[in-house]
Amino acid sequence: MKQISAHISKNHSKKNQFKPSPLMVAVLLSLGVAVSACQDPNAGVQSAAKTTETEKSVEVAVVDQAQLAQEISKKYIITDGHIDVPYRLEELFENVAEHTEHGDFDFPRAVAGGLDAPFMSIYIPASLEKTGGSKALADKLITMVEDIVKEAPDKFSLAYSTAEIEKNFAKGIISLPMGMENGSPIEGDLANLKHFYDRGIRYITLTHSKANHISDSSYDEARPAGGLTDFGKTLVAEMNNVGVMVDVSHISDDAFNDVMAVSKTPVIASHSSARHFTPGFERNMSDDMIKTLAKNGGVIQINFGSSFITQKAIEYGKVRKEAIKVFTEVNKLDKESAEITAFKDEYKIKNPYPYASLNDVIDHFDHVVKLVGIDYVGIGSDYDGVGDSLPSNLKDVASYPNLIEGLLKRGYSEQDIAKILSGNVMRVWKAVEVYAAQH
Missing domain, CATH: 1.10.8 (Helicase, Ruva Protein; domain 3)
Known part of the structure; x- marks a missing residue:
């Protein structure tokens, strides 16, 4: 036994x-x-x-997925609908043709990420609508982009059309198309639209954080126009005729509906995400808006900023803002004081920011695709525009292969990914070019 x-x-x-x-x-x-x-x-x-x-x-x-992601990033044109390089350099100039200490964009990192056509955002602060100087600043920032190209013609090239994007890509040169963030520089004169088209502007975000003479803003409680102004409606129609894409990021829901009623061409949301994940955040697009955008043939370009991606990041921002306000009032301090700066730094240490993850970002792509299909979503990172709020694994323009690998893991085909990287946006841009040529 x-x-x-x-x-x-x-x-x-x-x-x-x-x-x-x-x-x-x-x-x-x-x-x-x-x-x-x-x-x-x-x-x-x-x-x-x-x-x-x-x-x-x-x-x-x-390993193969990571390698495939790298190959895809080099094989296809990658466009990003919104990168705030010009205004970043206006505040602190650096030579982006070389590696830079600050910011999210420079040539070496763009090459590493496979970025081919980043739209340089000609950002105009909302305050200039009242004080004046919008047009002058826009012209100055456009000249800055032109100078970047002049200083490094072997690395960068301006691009005024989809054909030039494709031509530059074939040469291995990064295109710098331009979009204007805030239509304030139009200054109520349609002649200025033609002026900025001639200078290379290929989309206009109709407003920014405050209502202007064109449109109400999603960030502004004041809604004087109840959507687009009369001039705004005229401007949208003329943008169609001239060949400038209409960008509905930042505008109010009512203004979006007005754009959809007026525009004869597909439109873009150059840097917005899905409101499904951030209920009540009007800056993102609701499911109904995304469906309407798709019916129009347009594209929503997903913003990477954590506060655009998760409700947790939004709530953190609200609590932090209130804490700063209370500290300022209790201690009777100036908002720009050293004490406030120190308080903000200490607050971040004691209360770490809840960064979104790469998967959180891909959830937004998934949501749009499940809602309306693969043909209506693209990339609008808002690099250099959302400060220190970028998700893990998407910290700068070297990170696009991470996004591609994440999409591969979710089961996206190479052809689908190519549409997200540039195909969808290029389709819209070409449709705008064709309409303008006919009108």
Whole structure:
């Protein structure tokens, strides 16, 4: 009996030498391989060997996805609908043709990320609508972009059309198309629209953080026009005729509806995300708006800023803002004082910012695709425009391969990813070019 018991015990021990990990179990089950103990005394060893091979296959698949992501980033044009380089350099100039200490964009990082056509945002602060100087600043920032190209013609080129984007891509040169963030520089004169078209502006975000002479803003409680102004409606129609894309990011919901009623061409949301994940945040687009945008043939370009991606980041911002307000009032301090700066720094240390993840960002792409299809979503990172709020693994323009790899893991095909990277936006831009040529 002792010998029999010992034999049974020995076999039992041998079977338990193999303890599959949860990953192994999932993979084996998906392959139809039993994970339970087998009658065969050698089964444990055989299963372990098979599992090791399977684990290696999984590891190779992961590596292959990362490699494929890199290849895709070089194979297809990558456009980004909104990068705030010009205004960043207006505040602190750096040579973006070389590696820069600050910011989210420079040439080496753009090359690493496979970025080919970042729209340079000609951002105009909302305050200039009242004080004046919008047009002058816009012209100054456009000249800055032109100078970047002049100083490094082997690295950058201006691009006024989709054909030039494709031509530059073939040459291995990064295109710098331009979009104007805030239509304030139009200054109520349609002649200025033609002026800025001639200078290279290919989309206009109708307003920014405050209502202007064109449109109400999603950020502004005051809604004097109840949507677009009369001039705004005229401007949208003329943008169609001239060949400037209409950008509905930043505008109010009512203004969006007005744009949809007026525009004869597809429009873009150059840097907005899905309101589904941030209820009540009008700056993002509701499901109904995304459906209307898709029906129009337009594209929503997902903003990477954490506060555009998760409700948690929005709530953090509200609480932090209130804490700063209370500290300022209690201590009767000036908003620009050193004490306020120190308080803000200390607050971040004690209350770390809840950065969104790469997966959180991809959730927005998924949501749009499930809602309206693959043809109506693109990239509008808002690099250099959202400060220190960028998600993990998407911190600068070197990060597009991370996004691509994430999309591959979600099951997106190479063809689908190519549409997200540039195909959808290029389709809209070409449609705008064709309409303008006919009118």
